[in-house]
Structures are given as structure tokens and as C-alpha cells.
Amino acid sequence: MLGALLGTVLQEQEGPDLLAAVEHVRLLSKAARVNDTAADREVLVDAVRSLDEPTRNDCLRSFALYLGLANLAEQHHRLRHPRRPLATAASDPRVAAAAAHSRLRLVMTAHPTEATRRTVMQAQLRMAEALARRDTVEAAGGEPGVEGDLGEQITLMWQTDEVRHVRPTVKDEIRHGLWFFEIGLFHAAAELAGEWERLLPGTEFPLRFGTWIGGDADGNPEVGPQHIAEALSRARALLVRDYWQQVRDLTRSLGISERLAGADGELLASIERDERELPWVAAEVGERNRHEPYRRKLTAIHRRLDNELTGRDEPRYGHAEELAGDLSVIDASLRSHRGARIADGRLARLRRQVEIFGLHAARIDIRLHATELAGDGDRPERLLAAVEAARRRYGQRAVGRLIVSGVESAEDATRALVRAQAAGVDVEVVPLFESIEALRRSAEITARLLDHPGFDHKGITVMVGHSDSGKDGGHLAAQWAIQGAQRRLAELGRTRSVAIRIFHGRGGSVGRGGDATFDSAFAQPAGHPPGWIEVTEQGETISFKYGLPGLARRNLESAIAGTLAVAAGTGAETTESDPMMDRIASRSLSAYRECVWDDPGFAEFFRSFTPVEELSLVQLGSRPASRGGGWQGLERLRAIPWVFAWTQTRALVPAWYGAGAGLGRAAETADGLAEMRTAYSDWPFFRTLLHGVEMSLAKSSMAIARMYLELATGTDAATRFAAIAAEHDRAREAVLAIVEARELLDRHPVLQQTIRLRNPYVDPISAIQVELLRRWRDPGSSEAERERVRQPLARSIAGIAAGLRNTG
Numbered sequence: 001m002l003g004a005l006l007g008t009v010l011q012e013q014e015g016p017d018l019l020a021a022v023e024h025v026r027l028l029s030k031a032a033r034v035n036d037t038a039a040d041r042e043v044l045v046d047a048v049r050s051l052d053e054p055t056r057n058d059c060l061r062s063f064a065l066y067l068g069l070a071n072l073a074e075q076h077h078r079l080r081h082p083r084r085p086l087a088t089a090a091s092d093p094r095v096a097a098a099a100a101h102s103r104l105r106l107v108m109t110a111h112p113t114e115a116t117r118r119t120v121m122q123a124q125l126r127m128a129e130a131l132a133r134r135d136t137v138e139a140a141g142g143e144p145g146v147e148g149d150l151g152e153q154i155t156l157m158w159q160t161d162e163v164r165h166v167r168p169t170v171k172d173e174i175r176h177g178l179w180f181f182e183i184g185l186f187h188a189a190a191e192l193a194g195e196w197e198r199l200l201p202g203t204e205f206p207l208r209f210g211t212w213i214g215g216d217a218d219g220n221p222e223v224g225p226q227h228i229a230e231a232l233s234r235a236r237a238l239l240v241r242d243y244w245q246q247v248r249d250l251t252r253s254l255g256i257s258e259r260l261a262g263a264d265g266e267l268l269a270s271i272e273r274d275e276r277e278l279p280w281v282a283a284e285v286g287e288r289n290r291h292e293p294y295r296r297k298l299t300a301i302h303r304r305l306d307n308e309l310t311g312r313d314e315p316r317y318g319h320a321e322e323l324a325g326d327l328s329v330i331d332a333s334l335r336s337h338r339g340a341r342i343a344d345g346r347l348a349r350l351r352r353q354v355e356i357f358g359l360h361a362a363r364i365d366i367r368l369h370a371t372e373l374a375g376d377g378d379r380p381e382r383l384l385a386a387v388e389a390a391r392r393r394y395g396q397r398a399v400g401r402l403i404v405s406g407v408e409s410a411e412d413a414t415r416a417l418v419r420a421q422a423a424g425v426d427v428e429v430v431p432l433f434e435s436i437e438a439l440r441r442s443a444e445i446t447a448r449l450l451d452h453p454g455f456d457h458k459g460i461t462v463m464v465g466h467s468d469s470g471k472d473g474g475h476l477a478a479q480w481a482i483q484g485a486q487r488r489l490a491e492l493g494r495t496r497s498v499a500i501r502i503f504h505g506r507g508g509s510v511g512r513g514g515d516a517t518f519d520s521a522f523a524q525p526a527g528h529p530p531g532w533i534e535v536t537e538q539g540e541t542i543s544f545k546y547g548l549p550g551l552a553r554r555n556l557e558s559a560i561a562g563t564l565a566v567a568a569g570t571g572a573e574t575t576e577s578d579p580m581m582d583r584i585a586s587r588s589l590s591a592y593r594e595c596v597w598d599d600p601g602f603a604e605f606f607r608s609f610t611p612v613e614e615l616s617l618v619q620l621g622s623r624p625a626s627r628g629g630g631w632q633g634l635e636r637l638r639a640i641p642w643v644f645a646w647t648q649t650r651a652l653v654p655a656w657y658g659a660g661a662g663l664g665r666a667a668e669t670a671d672g673l674a675e676m677r678t679a680y681s682d683w684p685f686f687r688t689l690l691h692g693v694e695m696s697l698a699k700s701s702m703a704i705a706r707m708y709l710e711l712a713t714g715t716d717a718a719t720r721f722a723a724i725a726a727e728h729d730r731a732r733e734a735v736l737a738i739v740e741a742r743e744l745l746d747r748h749p750v751l752q753q754t755i756r757l758r759n760p761y762v763d764p765i766s767a768i769q770v771e772l773l774r775r776w777r778d779p780g781s782s783e784a785e786r787e788r789v790r791q792p793l794a795r796s797i798a799g800i801a802a803g804l805r806n807t808g
Contacts, residue, residue: 002069002127002154005147006062009154014058021055022062030760041703048767057792060768063761064799065157070761071544071805072124074754076131079550098567099203102531104559107210107503108180108362109538110173110623118176119160121547123153125183128548163794164619170214170222174231177213178238180542181361184552185209186242186353192556193352205352206563207556209362210400212536217383218367218405219638220623224379225386228364232394235361237309243323244305246350251298253346255289256339263293264333270326274300277315294330301326319395320358327351360398364390365430367403370412373419380416384425400428403463407431408438410448417454429455430503434465436473436589439481443488450498459499461534462489466506467639474592474658475510479689480585486525493528502527503534508541509643510655510692521562523688531567533559539640544805577679577686580666588662595657595723596634603634605720609712611773612637612645617794648800650766651705653724655696660730663693667734676738694735698744698755699804702728704763707770711777762803769796 010019028047032040051059130149168176193205214231217223271293275282281300289295301323307316317323327350334343366383373380390399404416413431420427431449433442446462449455464485469478486502493500506520521533537545545555596602607613613631623638634642646653666672679686702725709721732744745752772793775781781789 001147002073002150003066005151005154006066006069009151009158010062013155013158018055018058018062021051022059025051025059025764026063026760029763032763033756033759036703038703041707044764045707045767045770048764049771053788056768057795060765060792060795060799061158061162063765064162064795064802065154066761067758067799067803068120068124068157068162069154070758071802072127072131075544075548075551076128078554079132079548080135092568094568095564096200098531098564098569099200099206101529102203102206102560102563102567103208103501103533104206104563105208105210105534106556106559107365107534107536108177108213108542109211109536110170110177110213110216117160117162117164118179120157120162121543123157123160125548127153132550161791163617163791163798167619170220170227171230174214174227174234177211177542178234178361180546180552181209181235181357182238182242184546184549185556186239186357186361187349188549188553188556189356190349190353191553192560193356194349196560197352205356206531207356207560209357210534211362211364212367212403213364215364215366215383215399216623217372217379218369218403222623225382228366228383228386228390228399229393231364232360232390232398236359236394239357239359239361240305240308243350243354244302244309246346246353247298247302247305250346250350251295251302254294254298254342255292256294256342257291258293259291261339262337264329264336267293267297267329267333270329271296271300278303280314294334297326297330317359320354320360320397323359324351324354327354358395358397360394363397364399365401365403366399367405367432368416370404370406370408370415373404373412373416380419381423384420384423384427387427388425401430401461402427403430403432405432405434405465407433407445408435410445410452413445413449414452414454417452421454428461430461430463432463432465432505433485434468434472434505436469436477436481439464439469439478439485442485443492446489446500447492447496450492450496457498459501461501461503463503463505466504467643470654471637471639471642473589474596475655475693476658476662476689477585477589477592479685480581483525483685486527490525490528499529499532500527501529501532501534505536507536507538507640507643508544509647510652510696516558518558518562518565519684519688519691521559522565523684524566526566526569530569531563533563533566540801540805574683577675577683580672580675580679581686584662584666586662587665588658591661591727592658595720595727599720601714601716602720604714605712605717606634606645607631608714609708609717609721610645610649610651611769611793611797612641614773614776614793615641615644615648615797617790618797619794644801647804648769648797649705649708650699650701650762650800650804651708651724651728652696652700656693656700656731657724657727659693660727660732660734663690663734663738664730667737673737677740680738690735690738693731694739694744695748695751697728697732697735698752700728701759701763704766707766708773711770711773758803762800765796765799765803769793769800772796 007019010022025044025047028040028044032044048056048059127150130146130153134146189207189209192207196203196205211231214227215223274297275286278300281296281303285296285299289299303314304316304323306312307314327347331343331347331351334340334347366387368380368383384402387399387402402416402420404413407413413429417429420429431442431445433439433445438445442462442464446460450457450460464482466478466482469481472478473481489500489502492498502524504520520535524533544551546552631637643654663676666676676686680690681687706721706725709717712721736742736744739747741747743752745755772789776786776789776793
């Protein structure tokens with residue numbers, strides 16, 4: 001339906017010729033996929049290149065817009081499916097017992113992997129609301145005007161430039177991150193807390209939120225002390241406005257008379273204090289609502305919130321505990337005077353929201369790289385001073401830790417602690433282990449930190465990086481190194497009787513550790529203590545999980561269920577297959593490093609074969625792609641553009657390279673294949689690992705990637721590509737043998753169909769992108785020619801990202 005509406009809009013906006021051109025290219029692309037011949041792909045490329053420039057650019061936009069609509073349709077489809085409620089997990093006695101020590105923190109980051117503008121997301125949100133209305137009245141013949149509303153939004157999207165012209169600032173990223181809380185996370189979390197309370201009474205709701213947005217200074221020269229204050233100020237204003245509206249609604253409805261229902265003395269005493277401190281409240285409602293104590297109390301709460309918003313020189317809430325206390329007084333009075341049903345309604349949801357989010361929404365961490373902390377610059381001290389100022393203003397819960405990236409030794413972390421102590425700031429230092437070697441030594445380094453007098457000997461948080469470890473050693477080796485690090489850290493915790501909390505730095509794509517929320521949690525070792533999960537949510541992952549209110553609830557519920565499962569020990573962690581996995585990871589690591597790091601010409605091949613340098617045209621985020629800015633080789637390139645650039649070519653090398661060498665070698669013998677099949681059946685870690693590789697292989701296309709060879713420089717480019725294609729074939733054959741399937745994702749038909757549906761729309765964008773890259777890089781192109789290419793090239797990058805639903 002959405003595709004048909006898009007066709008109608010294209011005819012209205014540009015005429016029938018564009019729709020005809022789009023359909024012609026789409027059919028050629030579909031034929032190339034079905035026939036899978038070089039000749040058919042060449043016909044597609046020729047057809048794309050024969051289009052005049054305006055038509056080619058409009059075709060590109062049409063395909064990209066369709067892919068955005070396809071994403072929306074799939075999100076809506078997920079909401080149509082019956083949910084498996086939290087009760088499914090909570091019904092297991094082991095889970096109920098484990099609930100008491102479950103903890104989950106989702107940490108939002110500003111990593112530049114979101115290619116969709118917020119303007120477009122807002123249009124998609126309005127379309128989702130219209131689709132929901134359409135479903136609601138479908139049985140009654142549909143709602144008149146729904147398709148008109150959908151057509152309006154598609155027209156707006158067609159007339160809106162889908163790529164940014166200006167790089168976002170840190171302030172823009174703060175606003176963007178808070179938008180997801182505003183549209184869904186605040187209320188979805190509060191609703192889930194209510195369900196938790198009903199199912200698992202007497203246990204604390206485990207979910208809290210964190211953020212790096214405004215505090216992530218690792219390699220980003222734009223982040224300064226002012227951004228910590230900006231992030232907290234905006235979050236507080238957003239929350240207070242939300243509370244203000246809820247309290248206003250409660251004030252209007254809670255006109256309960258104490259002469260009929262009674263009221264607690266504590267409530268009446270608090271009203272007297274309020275009306276002494278807030279004379280306006282006494283004058284406004286004191287006499288008129290004399291016998292309506294709940295309305296009088298809520299009016300005082302509302303006034304304090306309003307004082308915060310307006311800056312009025314009257315008492316307000318300094319900390320969330322003060323607001324929570326006032327709401328508790330109302331709750332207690334209602335319950336002791338036959339008003340439990342009232343207390344359990346909207347008031348309870350507001351109280352839960354205050355408990356989860358306080359007055360700051362998400363605790364802010366600051367992050368700095370170990371090399372900067374080893375230098376003599378003063379930015380670390382300035383950021384730490386901002387932390388202390390923020391705590392005085394917003395409370396200890398509002399701003400938390402110092403994450404130290406790139407930790408390779410205990411000294412990297414203790415140096416950060418010493419600088420914080422010298423600045424007079426008491427801050428928790430969290431080491432982030434990102435290389436394969438650092439992960440292997442993580443328990444040893446952590447043990448040294450526990451011996452240091454400045455670290456808490458009762459508990460410590462350590463972070464494991466999925467992104468840079470994958471760039472360092474490939475996906476299989478990195479995931480096995482992280483699994484081993486978690487086990488050794490848990491053993492250290494048990495031996496020392498210390499809580500060691502693991503914080504996962506994951507991206508959205510498989511190449512950066514991404515996977516389904518429940519599966520990734522379920523595949524982890526239990527840890528010490530078990531049931532503590534903290535994980536980053538990054539870029540397009542945030543919008544896909546939390547961009548629609550209904551999906552926000554579904555994904556939060558899935559994350560909580562996964563946390564409960566880990567806490568209960570239902571993941572069936574085993575060590576029986578460790579020797580097998582050691583061999584697989586070792587071979588995979590060797591193959592990956594031989595390809596990427598041992599070949600002196602590979603960096604130049606990557607730079608020319610992929611659009612890594614052109615990614616900046618999309619203006620994704622405030623942070624440069626490399627530490628220090630500009631192309632400085634693979635060593636200083638961040639993991640995000642490393643993965644993003646390969647995704648654009650449809651090669652997706654970081655997600656699967658080395659799997660052929662590791663899995664394929666093991667599958668050469670009947671015993672080896674049988675052992676892996678058993679592990680796939682019985683071991684959640686191996687099953688999740690293999691599923692990620694399988695999905696990435698299904699999304700990749702060596703035939704499309706081959707188009708980019710004409711851009712690659714160097715005499716050995718064809719040889720390097722041939723080696724990549726051969727490893728892809730080995731990995732594909734090994735995965736199919738292990739899962740006992742004929743085609744990739746045969747056991748996941750919806751996902752398989754999703755990818756097949758997208759290919760005829762993504763493939764033409766790839767063909768157009770190759771042509772645009774050729775023109776953009778041509779040394780003979782004039783500045784005017786490059787300027788004509790700039791925006792279409794940026795749109796092609798955004799379009800492929802939408803089609804594959806992955807950037808970095």
C-alpha cells in the first residue's frame with residue numbers, strides 16, 4: 001500500500017516519466033537478482049548510466065524513500081504480532097527468585113551512525129499513527145482520510161531533503177537523543193515498571209538509563225564542559241514539562257473531598273507547609289478548594305514544577321527525591337482512605353516515572369581516551385570540574401563515571417584516577433578494553449586496579465568494546481575474546497568477593513557486536529554478580545528500537561526479559577566446546593589479520609574501494625571519523641566508518657571475514673562438523689554468533705561489491721577482492737553446513753524475505769553510487785561538476801544505509 005502511494009506521489013510531483021523510469025530500473029534489478037548473471041547486472045548498470053542526470057537523481061531518491069517506507073511497514077508489522085509478555089519470563093520460579101538482583105542500564109550514545117534526519121523520522125512517526133488508526137477500523141471498512149494522511153506525509157518526505165547540509169553540533173545530538181525519551185521511552189518504561197510490580201512484587205524494577213551524549217570527548221574536540229550542563233539542563237526541562245502536564249491532568253481529576261473520603265494528617269501538614277512557602281497556591285486554591293486536599297497538594301506540586309520551567313523566584317524541586325516524597329504522601333493518603341484504585345492509576349505511573357528517570361532522564365558519563373589522559377592538556381580537568389558542578393546542581397545520580405577508552409594497562413586507568421583526585425573530584429573510573437590483547441589481559445589488569453587504594457574494593461565496573469576489538473581481530477575472534485574476558489572477570493569477582501559489573505560497548509551492526517536484544521543478553525555468561533547488564537545503544541539502533549512508542553515498549557521488555565534470563569542462569573553456559581571455539585577463533589584471527597593488517601597495500605585498497613572518505617558528505621555527527629581528523633590510515637580510523645564503508649559496498653567484510661577460515665576448516669571433517677552442530681543446538685553463545693554471521697552473509701553481495709572494483713587503485717586490487725570473495729564463499733558454505741540449510745536464513749523466513757524484498761531497490765542505488773564516486777574522484781572534474789555530484793552521492797549513502805538497515 002505504501003509503495004502504491006509512493007507511486008501516486010511520484011506521478012503527482014514529477015510526472016509519469018519518472019515513475020516509468022523507476023519501474024524500468026527496478027525490473028532490471030529484479031531480473032539481475034533472479035538470473036544472477038554478470039550479463040544481467042551489466043544491463044542494469046548500463047540502464048542506470050544511460051539516464052539523464054535529473055532522472056537518475058530522482059530515481060535514487062525514489063528508491064531510498066521506498067526503503068524508508070519498507071522499514072516503517074516492517075516496524076508496524078512487528079507491532080501487529082502478538083507480544084510475548086513479561087509474564088512469560090516471570091512465571092519461571094528461577095526467574096522470580098533472580099529478579100531481586102537483576103539490573104539493566106541502557107546507555108544512549110551519539111555515535112554518528114544515524115543517517116535519517118529527525119524531520120523524516122517525525123513524518124514516519126505520523127505515518128505510523130495513521131497506520132495504527134487504519135488497523136483499528138479496518139474491520140469496519142477503514143477510516144476515511146487515512147490514505148490521504150499517509151499521502152500527505154510521503155509528499156512531505158519527497159519535498160524534504162533527506163540528507164543534512166550542515167554537520168550536527170553536540171547540542172544537536174543532545175536534542176536528538178532526548179527526542180526518543182520524549183516520544184516513547186518515558187512512558188514505555190513507566191508502563192513496564194507497572195507490569196513488573198504486578199508480576200514480581202517487592203522487587204526493584206531493574207531498568208535505568210545512561211547517556212554519553214554531551215560527555216563523550218573521546219577524539220571529539222567539539223565536546224566541552226558546557227555540553228554536560230547543556231545535556232542535563234535540556235533533559236531536566238523535558239522531564240519537568242512532562243511531569244507538569246501529568247500533574248495538571250491529575251489536579252483536574254482528583255477533586256476528592258476529605259469530608260467524604262478523609263485524608264491523612266501527613267498530607268494535610270504538607271499542604272500547610274506548601275501554602276506557607278507558596279503564597280500563590282494559598283491564594284489561588286486555599287479557600288475555593290478548602291475541602292479538596294489532593295487538588296490543593298497537586299496544585300502546589302504543579303507550581304513548583306512551573307517555577308522550574310519559568311525560572312520564577314519561588315521554591316522548586318532541587319532533587320527528584322523531593323518530588324517523589326510529595327507524590328508518596330498523596331499515595332499513602334489515598335490508600336489509607338479507600339482510594340487504592342485511584343493510587344494505582346495515573347498517579348502510580350507518574351511515581352514510577354519519577355523513580356526511573358528522576359529529574360535528569362539518564363545518567364551522563366564522560367569518556368576520554370587513555371592517550372589524552374596521558375597528555376598534558378587541561379581538558380580532562382575542565383570536564384571533571386563540570387562533573388562536580390553538575391552534581392551540585394542536579395544531584396549525584398545525574399552524572400557518573402569517567403570511561404577511559406583504549407586501556408592497555410592498569411596505568412592507563414590509574415592515571416585517570418590520579419588526575420580526578422588531583423582535581424578534587426570523586427568519580428568512578430571505568431576501563432574500556434578494546435583490543436584483542438587488552439581483552440585477554442582484562443582480568444589481570446582489573447586485579448591490579450582492585451589492589452590500588454583509589455578503586456572500590458567492593459565493586460568495579462569494566463567495559464568491553466565490541467567495535468574496536470572487531471576491527472582489530474575480526475568478528476569471531478573478538479566475540480570469543482569478549483566471552484573469555486567475561487568469564488575470567490567473573491572468576492576474579494568470585495575469588496575476591498568483589499562485584500565486577502560488565503558494560504558492553506556494542507554497535508548496531510554485527511561487525512560492531514550488534515544482535516537481537518534478548519539473544520545478545522541470553523548468550524552472555526552469568527557474571528559476578530549475575531544479572532547485571534549494561535549496554536550501549538547507538539545510532540540507527542536507537543531509532544529502529546525506540547522510534548515508535550509501541551516498539552519502545554517491545555524492545556525494553558525484551559531487554560528486561562533477557563536480563564532476567566541471565567540472572568536466573570537459564571542460558572546454559574557451557575565450557576565443553578571451548579577447545580573447538582579456541583581453534584575456530586585462532587584460525588579466524590590469523591586469516592583476518594593476514595588480510596587487513598599484514599598486507600601493506602590493504603589500507604589503500606580499502607580507501608579507494610569503499611566510500612570511507614565520502615561518508616562525511618552525509619554529515620552524520622559532530623565527531624571526526626579518525627582520531628585527529630582526516631584520513632590517517634587504518635590504525636586511527638574509528639570502528640564506525642570502518643564498518644559503515646564496507647556496508648556501503650555490500651561486502652560487509654568486518655561482520656564475517658575470517659569465518660570461512662575458522663568455521664570452514666572445522667567443517668572439513670565429519671567430527672568437526674558434528675561438534676559445531678551440537679554447539680549450535682546447545683550453546684546460546686555459539687548460536688547467536690553464528691546467526692549474526694549468517695545474517696551478514698545474507699545481506700552481503702559479492703556481485704554488487706564487484707562493481708566497486710573499478711574505483712580501486714593499486715595493481716593488486718583484483719587479487720585482494722578475489723581473496724575476499726573466496727573467503728565469503730567458504731564462510732557461506734560452512735554456515736549452511738552447520739545449520740543444515742540450503743539457503744541462508746531458511747530458518748528465519750521473515751528476515752530472509754525482508755532482505756530479498758530490499759535488494760531490487762538497493763542494487764540500483766549501488767550502481768548509481770559507483771558512477772557518482774567515479775565522477776566525484778575524477779581529478780579532471782571541475783568544482784562545479786563535483787558540486788552537482790555532492791548531494792546525490794550523500795543521498796546514495798543514506799539510501800543504502802536505509803536499505804540494509806545498518807550503517808556502523
